[in-house]
């Protein structure tokens with residue numbers, strides 16, 4: 001006479017550290033168990049992994065800015081050169 005409650009396998013959520021039923025949580029690619037409540041909030045990795053991802057994303061953004069800022073600078077310089085060339089056309 002075992003109740004169904006005792007046979008339920010529980011896992012600890014890597015994010016909120018709550019005890020959740022195995023069928024109510026998901027295992028991510030790092031082998032961490034994430035409960036459905038955390039999944040709904042878009043949390044798929046633990047804080048450490050999320051932080052690492054944020055750092056990596058910021059680094060990518062910084063790299064993008066390093067390429068975009070000189071790009072805009074060159075574009076403005078070329079635009080100024082074109083405008084100056086158009087203003088000093090001999091047929092005007």
Ligand SMILES: [Zn+2]
Pocket residue numbers: 013014015016017018034035036037038
């Ligand atoms: Zn959770």
